[in-house]
Amino acid sequence: MRIIKPKKLKPGDVIGIISPASSPDDLSKVNRGVQYLEKLGYRVEVGKHVGIQEGYLAGTDQQRITDIHSMFANKLIKAIFSIRGGYGSGRLLDKLNYNQIRNNPKIFVGYSDICALQMALFVKCGLITFAGPMVAVDFHDEVSKFTEEVFWRTITSDKKIGKLSNPRNEKFYVLNKGRSFGRIIGGNLSVLTSLMGTEYLPKLKDSILLLEDINEAPYRIDRMFNQLRLAKIFKQINGIVLGHFVNCVESDPEKKSFSLNEVVIEYFQKLDLPVIYNVKHGHIKENLTIPFGIRCVLNASRGYIEIPESAVS
Numbered sequence: 001m002r003i004i005k006p007k008k009l010k011p012g013d014v015i016g017i018i019s020p021a022s023s024p025d026d027l028s029k030v031n032r033g034v035q036y037l038e039k040l041g042y043r044v045e046v047g048k049h050v051g052i053q054e055g056y057l058a059g060t061d062q063q064r065i066t067d068i069h070s071m072f073a074n075k076l077i078k079a080i081f082s083i084r085g086g087y088g089s090g091r092l093l094d095k096l097n098y099n100q101i102r103n104n105p106k107i108f109v110g111y112s113d114i115c116a117l118q119m120a121l122f123v124k125c126g127l128i129t130f131a132g133p134m135v136a137v138d139f140h141d142e143v144s145k146f147t148e149e150v151f152w153r154t155i156t157s158d159k160k161i162g163k164l165s166n167p168r169n170e171k172f173y174v175l176n177k178g179r180s181f182g183r184i185i186g187g188n189l190s191v192l193t194s195l196m197g198t199e200y201l202p203k204l205k206d207s208i209l210l211l212e213d214i215n216e217a218p219y220r221i222d223r224m225f226n227q228l229r230l231a232k233i234f235k236q237i238n239g240i241v242l243g244h245f246v247n248c249v250e251s252d253p254e255k256k257s258f259s260l261n262e263v264v265i266e267y268f269q270k271l272d273l274p275v276i277y278n279v280k281h282g283h284i285k286e287n288l289t290i291p292f293g294i295r296c297v298l299n300a301s302r303g304y305i306e307i308p309e310s311a312v313s
Helices: 028-039 061-073 089-095 098-103 112-125 145-156 189-195 218-230 260-268
Strands: 014-018 043-046 077-082 107-110 129-131 162-164 173-176 179-188 208-214 239-246 275-277 290-292 295-299 304-307
Touching: 014 028, 014 061, 028 043, 061 077, 061 089, 061 098, 089 112, 089 189, 098 112, 107 112, 112 129, 112 179, 112 189, 112 290, 129 145, 173 260, 179 189, 179 239, 179 290, 189 208, 189 218, 218 260, 239 260, 260 275
Parallel strands: 014 043, 014 077, 077 107, 107 129, 179 208, 208 239, 239 275
Antiparallel strands: 129 290, 162 304, 173 275, 179 295, 295 304
16 A cells, blocks of 8 residues: 655645534634634634534534545645544545545544544555644643644654653553554544444554543443454554543442453453553543554553654655
8 A cells, every 4th residue: 555644734834624523512612723723823724514513413424525525625725624523424434535535635633533534544545644633622722732742743844753752751551561563553442443344444464553532431441352352453463552541430330340451451461462551642631643554663661652754744
């Protein structure tokens, strides 16, 4: 597969804003996010259907597809930022014009449910995408300096990214030592497992698998890890990076449960793979931007992750 790096973002470029999944309940967050981007010196084009609510979706499938296609087709737009996740991206995967996207590659940003689109864009187009901050989630209020610095450097610089660091250099937790190399693929655990058995999940052989999630009880995390195990994914990959699993606790205090950490240790500590935990990525304010599809080195013996190239050209 030919891997495509999008062009780096430059001052004064136009950023397109879309809602491929759900719509924010408070649309003023979109306006504040746009103001933040404009203060940085970028111009902003808001998708025609942004603000529409159709049940739990940000408009019909066709409306959301139309906004994605128009942003990729518009030569003036150099980057496309998602407003939020939620649910709905997976419904669009068999409706996208991948030839158009492949011929107009650009920076594409989001995380959580947006991971479905990012995996499909890698499979069908070879496009490097960015698991990074979203307009109405991360940019509408006071923005984390850590999130800002990592994100903007990643999409505006064609120098190698180098070693990834947690805020305040907080150490990664090493579950299994070892050193490996591969393209970093993954994202939201729930979304990834929903793609299994479809043509939109990338081939995971020799990859580094990144996982994160939110609001899933430990037994559901267990079920999804077990699905990966039964599909022999852990025998195909070269390493595992675990981001944050936010509020993944049993909500009923009367119900017997394992803790999240017990589930993680059960599945990963016995693997013959390097595994790093506590990587600041996911549904958190201080969030490491991860370029999906880029080559990375996972050195769990020495406790670091390194990306030896740029993610943009």
